[in-house]
Amino acid sequence: MKILYLESRELYRRFGLNESGEIFDGALSLSLGLLSLSDFDVVVSTLYHSHSNIKWVQRARQCGVYTVLLVDGIYEWANCFENPFTKKRKIYLLDPIYHDLVFLCASSQVVGYLSLCGEDVRHMLNKSVIDRVKSDSPITAAKVDFLVATANTPYFDTYEKERLVSLLREVRLALECSGFSYLCRIPDEELRRLAGFSEESLALCGSFTEVVQECSALISTPSSVCMQAMALGKPVAQMCYRDVPMSFQTGWLIFGGSAMSETLKKMISYDDSPQRMEYQASVVREHMMGPETPEMLESAIKDAVLRRHTPQFYEPTLVDRCDFLWRPLYERFIKGTKLSRFLRH
Incomplete structure (x- = not known):
C-alpha cells in the first residue's frame, strides 16, 4: 500500500x-x-x-x-x-x-x-502529547507547591486577555496569601507582567515534564499540558475565562471571584479527594484509547x-433476476391486499 x-x-x-x-x-x-x-x-x-x-x-x-x-x-x-x-x-x-x-x-x-x-x-x-509523559526521566519529589502555566496562545481577543489577566492576578494573590510556593510557566511576557508574576518565579527553561515534576499541582489554561500533568498523577485545575464548551475536564476548576484559597488547599491535600484523582485518570485513559x-x-x-475498498459481492437468486417481470404486477395488483400479507408469512 x-x-x-x-x-x-x-x-x-x-x-x-x-x-x-x-x-x-x-x-x-x-x-x-x-x-x-x-x-x-x-x-x-x-x-x-x-x-x-x-x-x-x-x-x-x-x-x-x-x-x-x-x-x-x-x-x-x-x-x-x-x-x-x-x-x-x-x-x-x-x-x-x-x-x-x-x-x-x-x-x-x-x-x-x-x-x-x-x-x-x-x-x-498523540505522540507529541504523551511521549514526554512516558519519558525515562525519574519522577522526583515535588519541591514547589504549584506550577501556574498557560498555552502558548492563551487568548484570541482583548476581552479574553483582560479576563485572563484578572484571573491570573487573583491566582497569584491567592497563592501568596495562602503561603504556597509557586513557579510560573507563562510564555507571554506582557501577560506575566500584567498579572504581576516576578522574574524569580519564571520557569521556562527545560521541558514541561521536568518542571511540573518539581511541583505538587498544576493550574493552567486549557492546553495539552493539563493532559500531561494528569498523566503524571498531578492534581490539575483549569482556569475558566471563556464562554465556549470545555473540550476536556480536569479534577478542579478555577473561576474569578471563587473561593480560590479553599480550592488551592483541596488541590494540595488531594489525598482527601481520591475520587477527583480517579476522575482525572479516567480522562487520561479516554484520551489514550x-x-x-x-x-x-x-x-x-x-x-x-x-x-x-473491499467489494461486497451479491449473488442474485433466480427470483431476483426475474424482478423486472413480477415487480410491476406485484406493485399494481397484490401490494397492500390480504394476499400480500399471506405471501409475506
Missing part, C-alpha cells in the same frame, strides 16, 4: 511517522507535476488550515484515493473557532471535515460531535482503507 504525506517529514515526527521509505512533501511534488494521485492508495495530511492541502485532499477523494488527517495536540474549542489566524482566512479547524478518516487526541464527547459530519473520526494517542505506536497508527490507516 502506497501512502503519500502532503507535508514535510519533520511535521510527522511528532507522530513518530518518519520512516525513510515513505514519501513526504507530497503537496509540493503534486503541484510541480512530479507525482500523480493515481499512484497512491492513501493521502495523509496534518495541516488542516492549508488551502493547498484541502485542494489536494478533495482531488484525492474525487479520484477514489483514501484521505487521512492526523491532528496534533489536544482538541480545544476556542482554538478551532476563535483563533484569528484561521478566522480571517475563513477556515474553522475540523469544520467541515474534508477527509475520509480523522485521528485526533480528544474525548469521546468531542469525537461524537465531530462524527456528526458523517466521517470516520477516531481517537489517537487510540493507537499507541506509529506501527499501530499505520496499521489502523491500512485497515480502514482495506475495509473501504
Whole structure:
C-alpha cells in the first residue's frame, strides 16, 4: 500500500511517522507535476488550515484515493473557532471535515460531535502529547507547591486577555496569601507582567515534564499540558475565562471571584479527594484509547482503507433476476391486499 504525506517529514515526527521509505512533501511534488494521485492508495495530511492541502485532499477523494488527517495536540474549542489566524482566512479547524478518516487526541464527547459530519473520526494517542509523559526521566519529589502555566496562545481577543489577566492576578494573590510556593510557566511576557508574576518565579527553561515534576499541582489554561500533568498523577485545575464548551475536564476548576484559597488547599491535600484523582485518570485513559505506536497508527490507516475498498459481492437468486417481470404486477395488483400479507408469512 502506497501512502503519500502532503507535508514535510519533520511535521510527522511528532507522530513518530518518519520512516525513510515513505514519501513526504507530497503537496509540493503534486503541484510541480512530479507525482500523480493515481499512484497512491492513501493521502495523509496534518495541516488542516492549508488551502493547498484541502485542494489536494478533495482531488484525492474525487479520484477514489483514501484521505487521512492526523491532528496534533489536544482538541480545544476556542482554538478551532476563535483563533484569528484561521478566522480571517475563513477556515474553522475540523469544520467541515474534508477527509475520509480523522485521528485526533480528544474525548469521546468531542469525537461524537465531530462524527456528526458523517466521517470516520477516531481517537489517537498523540505522540507529541504523551511521549514526554512516558519519558525515562525519574519522577522526583515535588519541591514547589504549584506550577501556574498557560498555552502558548492563551487568548484570541482583548476581552479574553483582560479576563485572563484578572484571573491570573487573583491566582497569584491567592497563592501568596495562602503561603504556597509557586513557579510560573507563562510564555507571554506582557501577560506575566500584567498579572504581576516576578522574574524569580519564571520557569521556562527545560521541558514541561521536568518542571511540573518539581511541583505538587498544576493550574493552567486549557492546553495539552493539563493532559500531561494528569498523566503524571498531578492534581490539575483549569482556569475558566471563556464562554465556549470545555473540550476536556480536569479534577478542579478555577473561576474569578471563587473561593480560590479553599480550592488551592483541596488541590494540595488531594489525598482527601481520591475520587477527583480517579476522575482525572479516567480522562487520561479516554484520551489514550487510540493507537499507541506509529506501527499501530499505520496499521489502523491500512485497515480502514482495506475495509473501504473491499467489494461486497451479491449473488442474485433466480427470483431476483426475474424482478423486472413480477415487480410491476406485484406493485399494481397484490401490494397492500390480504394476499400480500399471506405471501409475506
